[in-house]
Amino acid sequence: DAKTTQPNSMESNEEEPVHLPCNHSTISGTDYIHWYRQLPSQGPEYVIHGLTSNVNNRMASLAIAEDRKSSTLILHRATLRDAAVYYCILYSGGSNYKLTFGKGTLLTVNP
Amino acid sequence: NAGVMQNPRHLVRRRGQEARLRCSPMKGHSHVYWYRQLPEEGLKFMVYLQKENIIDESGMPKERFSAEFPKEGPSILRIQQVVRGDSAAYFCASSPTGGAWKQPQHFGDGTRLSIL
Numbered sequence: 535d536a537k538t539t540q541p542n543s544m545e546s547n548e549e550e551p552v553h554l555p556c557n558h559s560t561i562s563g564t565d566y567i568h569w570y571r572q573l574p575s576q577g578p579e580y581v582i583h584g585l586t587s588n589v590n591n592r593m594a595s596l597a598i599a600e601d602r603k604s605s606t607l608i609l610h611r612a613t614l615r616d617a618a619v620y621y622c623i624l625y626s627g628g629s630n631y632k633l634t635f636g637k638g639t640l641l642t643v644n645p
Numbered sequence: 646n647a648g649v650m651q652n653p654r655h656l657v658r659r660r661g662q663e664a665r666l667r668c669s670p671m672k673g674h675s676h677v678y679w680y681r682q683l684p685e686e687g688l689k690f691m692v693y694l695q696k697e698n699i700i701d702e703s704g705m706p707k708e709r710f711s712a713e714f715p716k717e718g719p720s721i722l723r724i725q726q727v728v729r730g731d732s733a734a735y736f737c738a739s740s741p742t743g744g745a746w747k748q749p750q751h752f753g754d755g756t757r758l759s760i761l
Contacts, residue, residue: 570749577736632690635687
């Protein structure tokens with residue numbers, strides 16, 4: 535499976551934008567980029583996904599580099615409820631139903 | 646709430662006992678996935694099931710663990726003769742079809758298994 539690299543932790547202030555980076559230099563042409571987050575004591579929650587073009591939904595935006603070797607999850611106005619571990623995940627090869635979770639980025643939101 | 650339902654939320658067993666974890670997928674979802682999260686580690690895939698079929702169990706330990714998803718009723722993850730190393734959070738996810746690279750998996754809030 536193609537690997538992703540994320541910072542271990544990031545910190546933000548409430549109501550400010552947050553940019554969570556993810557590097558995936560070995561991404562293949564058919565890999566989708568998915569983001570999930572896990573709040574404390576809860577299961578993972580889908581955030582957003584994309585292939586080549588930037589994507590927006592009610593939760594966040596996903597900016598994908600033109601060469602697709604990196605992407606950025608954008609939370610436009612962080613709230614305390616956004617404090618979670620954020621996972622950037624690629625699908626590759628034949629195991630296209632497994633989510634392979636790395637260590638993710640622990641986002642802390644300060645009031 | 647029509648989300649993925651897991652029960653029990655917390656389960657305590659003594660070494661050697663059996664643990665049964667249940668998962669009811671979202672309405673209309675016929676694909677179920679089980680993941681395990683050991684303390685201080687990321688989630689690891691265990692098994693993927695469709696109704697009455699195991700599609701991929703490559704992440705399941707070879708012994709003591711089994712899973713099923715019958716035609717009627719919830720999916721069950723069964724752990725026989727539990728040991729302390731089985732203590733973990735077990736998460737179930739579901740999706741309407743198996744092409745998960747184009748669609749999200751929806752997770753339950755997990756069962757936290759503690760072995761005394």
